[in-house]
Amino acid sequence: MDSAVIDRSKVTQVLANFVVASKADDIPEHVYTEAVRSFLNWAGCAVGGSIHPTLDRTLAAIRPFAGQGQATVLGRGDKLDLLHAALLNGISSHVFDFDDTHLKTIIHPAGPIASALLPLAETRLMSGREFLHAFILGVEVECRIGNSVYPEHYDRGWHITGTAGVFGAAAAAGKILGLNAQQMTWALGIAATQSSGLREMFGTMCKPFHPGRAAQNGLLAAHLAAQNFTSSERGIEAPRGFAHVLSTKFDPAEITERLGETWEISLNTYKPFACGIVIHPALDGCIQLRNAHGLTAENIASIELKVHPLVLELTGKTEPRTGLEGKFSVYHSCAAAIVYGRCGEHEYADEVVTDSKIVALRRKVRAEAEKGIHEDQVKVTITTTDGKAHELFVEHAIGSLDRPMSNEELDGKVRDLCEPVLGASGADRFIALCRDVANASSLMPIIEAGIPAR
Structure with missing residues (x-):
């Protein structure tokens, strides 16, 4: 126009x-x-x-x-x-x-x-x-x-x-x-x-x-x-x-x-993590360092983050009490990412947010806004109890436009969400029907497939 x-x-x-x-x-x-x-x-x-x-x-x-x-x-x-x-x-x-x-x-x-x-x-x-x-x-x-x-x-x-x-x-x-x-x-x-x-x-x-x-x-x-x-x-x-x-x-x-x-x-x-999008670079960085250096809650002395100001504004809850609050805590999210190596919905269950191991680790997380850091970037420094510092700069977080989720990754995400409700075969059928929505003469088969068998 x-x-x-x-x-x-x-x-x-x-x-x-x-x-x-x-x-x-x-x-x-x-x-x-x-x-x-x-x-x-x-x-x-x-x-x-x-x-x-x-x-x-x-x-x-x-x-x-x-x-x-x-x-x-x-x-x-x-x-x-x-x-x-x-x-x-x-x-x-x-x-x-x-x-x-x-x-x-x-x-x-x-x-x-x-x-x-x-x-x-x-x-x-x-x-x-x-x-x-x-x-x-x-x-x-x-x-x-x-x-x-x-x-x-x-x-x-x-x-x-x-x-x-x-x-x-x-x-x-x-x-x-x-x-x-x-x-x-x-x-x-x-x-x-x-x-x-x-x-x-x-x-x-x-x-x-x-x-x-x-x-x-x-x-x-x-x-x-x-x-x-x-x-x-x-x-x-x-x-x-x-x-x-x-x-x-x-x-x-x-x-x-x-x-x-x-x-x-x-x-x-599309989000690979079940929380506010501004936390995703930090989670990406923590998981990469965890996997590269075998980091655990027990051998970490501190986690330092240099972040975009929105991270602290939106997700600055230091002591979340519920899963919903945990989604708006960069501190809980990074701790969960280290312990579990992922941050799906399970990592935001109420019992995970209040788990003593997670609480102890999240209190070792420090986040500071830094000028020049973009919304999909982060600087992560994890120092272990032996004094070694492991650093990583995330240029573009997974799930961003520059590092989008593949179709296979997206299907896997949806499968994880749907299986507890629809079962494994039901989830696969639901995904296949949604994928083929452009050719559907009606949406009713998709709607019906999205209901668990009685």
Whole structure:
């Protein structure tokens, strides 16, 4: 789209027109390939996270007023109305903090989008290609809006996955519902007035609540707009709209420039570790040094980290008490990486966080922000009890755009997440169906495969 002819006082309408006019064949095949990887990663996280106590508590709270059972909660088989199914799938997909990351904004793109779309696939015929088309558009809307206000919006304390995700969910759902340009504009405005999520909630059950609520609210926005429920037509860019109220920076060119030419999903990444993305370089470095020098908790005197400032800001919890808090502790995470040689969901179990061996080692970890260290870099120095210092500089962490997870590694991650819920053969079947989503005539086989056998 030619940015020179775009009226930037009408950004919301520009985005709406783009989504409505988009045709599946407008999008390059390599973008669809990345969308499949994003969907697979999301699906694995949703199935794996479905057994977390957060889901039990959410279901107990909403059952008294949940509507007719129309859509499935992946990994569980519970049937809820569309909006609550979107909420639950969004929560489960983020509860392990293991989902995808758009590194430019730290948005977790798939959670709000896929969680809004999947319930729709149970109430109307939707091919895999149609699903992926809407999914890509939702990610594009979500991440471009995120780009326009990042980092000031995030620095102010907003959880950008929740605040930007609601727009992507509304756009994706609206595409499937067949909204016209006016209705899509309203849908984005309705999304804008529901945008929320506070970073203060990190380390609690409210963090995964954010993408769940974004999915639910975006889906509601699309359905309201389909009934000609009105909103401002400048919900994003108006002086009292989303961008100017929730951020001190707004660059509309980030939304409109080369719209339809470049695709934000191409910048998506997938976590090898089940914690905040900013810790990943430190974990990568600790595991490399552990394996290279046979390091153990018993022979380590100290672990020193030189990190990007966001590491301390986001993951500076020195004495986490629960698994959810442990995901936001660089100290616990590095200790677990040394002891176990990995940092999957098991390493963030409550009993691991409080294990005396882990606690003793994490108190030997020191982290200091250093100017010039990028977000995917770290300097690690591990000194052993005999006085030897082992040093490593990680230029790009595993899972970053420069060192992406391979398809085989991604399948292995999803398999580890799904096997406790679906069993080994069930996990393999689920992965195969997700991988082939582009050729599916319906998403129902995938949804059914994501439910454990009774």
